[in-house]
Amino acid sequence: MLSSRLEKIKPSPTIAVTTKAKELRELGKDVIGLGAGEPDFDTHDNIKNAAIKAIKDEQTKYTAVDGIIQLKKAIQEKFARENKIDYDLTEITVGTGGKQVLYNAFMASLNKGDEVIIPSPYWVSYPDMVLLAEGTPVLVTCPLENNFKLTPTQLEQAITEETKWLILNSPSNPTGAAYSHEELENLANVIRKYKHVNVICDDIYEHITYDNFKFYTLASVAPDLRNRILTVNGVSKAYAMTGWRIGYAAGPKALIKAMAKIQSQSTSNPTSIAQYAALEALSGPQEYLQDRNKAFLERRNFVIEKLTEIKGLKPYQAEGAFYIFCSCEELIALQTPNGDTINNCTDFASYLLDEALVAVVPGVAFGMKNYFRVSYATSNENLKKACARINEACKKLT
């Protein structure tokens, strides 16, 4: 009964970890989840009130397939205000989360065999989305030595005649690494040479950066390439609105129109109420984002400090997002108190879940072995407890 398409893909491993942690919790175990990629902050009241108002005002019917005009205008203003890029409303689309927007983009643009360059470690969904759209993911390993970032040389080596897209995710999930203006310029110099190569910039963590890092997106660094760039963003991470499911993108008109066509034959419009909430998020007060970043920064520094103290772990301190990508390479081949061997980072993550009741995601889920990802988008108390437990569990490895 099931299609062969299913054989190519796997369920999201991050969702799998979160589900397992939830199951253990339901069995009464005190599991601390550091697996989920969502801020623990509440959606701000002004946004909630806008949604309530939308319901009361009967904004509860179908809307334009790819978003109400007021929201598109707010997105247009966001790009002008924050990224200094002027988009026409016809160059903007809204979907049910950044995830659907990306999926639409691949479905609308990929033909069988088209290649998509994905710097690795990568967000878990990119390769599978590309496969579902019959494209070919081309994974390029970007090791710690390059701060987990794609270099111009690597990019040039990965480009073939089949290349349709390069995906740049800055700040990155899972590493938090973000590209500087100069690094983007250097990549743009390569992209300029290959006119058939387009770029998806996944900027969903744009607002979550630290240490005075200045965020830039490729379309603002290289405006001459804007007709080859799809800039994807959303309200999930910045405004703590993961459940509202609103993402958006700006890019070439023909692609934007094609993406709406795909959406018109699948989900139609994103929820009308959530669109009004997102409109308020983007056009209402922005100052509180800074306060939240301060809280994230404190947590990042705390977790980095604690993980650094643990023998065998090497956390990577990055410019943004709310993740720490941590090496556990030195613990591979050690034995657990039960006599099991830690053969890889998946074993290590399972060990942490069983022994320390802490849920993390193994690096292989993101295409890099011997690492694991910690999300610090949870309370200070949870982080304190989790780090102590990880420490204890690691000490028991011999």
Ligand code: PLP
């Ligand atoms: N892109 C990246 C890198 C992500 O980490 C996520 C969510 O985890 C998304 C896109 C999609 O977010 P949403 O669909 O909630 O907008």
